[in-house]
Amino acid sequence: MKIGVLALQGAVAEHIRSIEAAGGEGVAVKRVEELDALDGLIIPGGESTTIGKLMRKYGFIEAVRDFSKQGKPIFGTCAGLIVLAERIEGQEDAHLQLMDMTVARNAFGRQRESFETDLPVKGIDEPVRAVFIRAPLIKEVAPSVDVLSTYNGEIVTARQGHLLASSYHPELTDDYRLHAYFLDMAKEAAAAKA
Helix, strand or coil: CEEEEECCCCCHHHHHHHHHHCCCEEEEECCHHHHHHCCEEEECCCCHHHHHHHHHHCCHHHHHHHHHHCCCCEEEECHHHHHHEEEECCCCCCCCCCEEEEEECCCCCCCCCEEEEEECCCCCCCCEEEEEECCCEEEEECCCCEEEEEECCEEEEEEECCEEEECCEHHHCCCCHHHHHHHHHHHHHHHHHC
16 A cells, blocks of 8 residues: 655655555655555644645645545544644645644643543554654534544544544554554555555
8 A cells, every 4th residue: 555645844854664564565755646556645743824824825634625525535644633624723724624623722722732641442452652742632523423532532543434533643653553443444445546
């Protein structure tokens, strides 16, 4: 499975390392035409407003929406989760507007800017090591969205069909099981099209 990591900002090399540890092929994506060859796409962390602006500038908003329409999986981590969301709290405009959820930016506030925890995730046997850095939260989800994990009662991992989102950075640890979960999503999507 060939998984692209949108290389406009964020921990691109770390995501590629995690994809490869999970048995996939990871590639950095800098141009929209590179999307065609992919089985899945990761939108990494960074700063969501900047990522959104760069995606607009380079034509990625429409291109990634088309990618999603083909049923190819997309995984948004931290700021990437915000980019995927249909609604952003306190903002008129969202970015891709693909995943039916409302998200809040920097939701843990200044006091809890960054921390690590072991997080039980539905569909993964043992808790996943999660690194939260100025993390967003999923405040509300539609009935079609499956909540995969919560932290202190707040939603931090969710899936809607071929879309996966996490508030945290799974790529900043040696625990690549969430990437393996995403690879399985890509395999399922590819098998469904075959």
